[in-house]
């Protein structure tokens with residue numbers, strides 16, 4: 397069994413989750429070292445989003461522990477976990493389409509502010525709150541123009557995906573959970589997003605990424621945890637994940653896994 401150390405920002409210990417009689421996650425343990433870029437992958441329905449929901453507090457585990465920097469957090473409500481340093485972007489963009497880019501990023505600051513009114517209080521002579529200026533700065537740091545006055549709904553999909561990540565960053569997370577960040581992006585947009593996520597990682601934020609695009613996973617993540625039917629079947633370097641027989645079997649089925657090495661490309 398893997399050991400929890402201070403160097404792990406997140407550890408799952410023997411976590412299980414059931415919905416009624418259905419076991420969706422069974423006895424899953426893994427560690428995410430601080431500063432890592434780790435992938436959480438597996439076929440459809442393997443339990444990846446459920447693990448994200450358990451880490452971010454939308455679901456409570458039936459068994460096991462979730463440790464953030466060695467502290468058990470499984471009883472802590474979701475909104476408080478943001479304050480502890482866990483932020484998340486979603487599979488489907490959840491920006492407010494009729495608000496501006498800056499306003500959307502400011503929504504991500506809420507967990508740190510006293511409330512929405514506190515954030516709207518103008519603190520400078522120019523009538524902009526410190527929160528507003530910070531959101532603009534964060535966008536500038538991430539090379540995203542602020543498009544003054546332009547609402548999010550009018551922007552290209554690839555830009556909106558990035559804005560959603562920046563909104564999660566506005567909570568100043570230590571750990572950022574990214575659920576299929578490349579879904580719906582073309583190859584050029586995916587490359588651009590990969591570079592963008594590397595830059596975020598270089599600022600010290602730990603990334604845990606659910607992603608079906610194995611090109612992105614290989615370029616971004618050093619290590620991967622693989623789930624199948626709610627159980628962990630692999631925990632190791634991304635470079636060797638597609639050589640693992642259990643992973644091949646999970647993606648290709650038992651007959652193909654043994655004889656069809658070509659099939660490894662489908663894991664990709």
Ligand SMILES: Nc1ncnc2c1ncn2[C@@H]1O[C@H](COP(=O)(O)OP(=O)(O)OP(=O)(O)O)[C@@H](O)[C@H]1O
Pocket residue numbers: 415418420438439440441442443444445446447
């Ligand atoms: N609230 C729920 N109630 C009942 N079953 C659920 C619930 N949430 C998830 N499940 C089931 O748990 C299993 C795992 O779902 P989950 O969404 O975590 O998989 P996933 O690996 O993220 O899949 P995908 O790659 O398709 O997004 C699925 O069989 C799903 O139907």
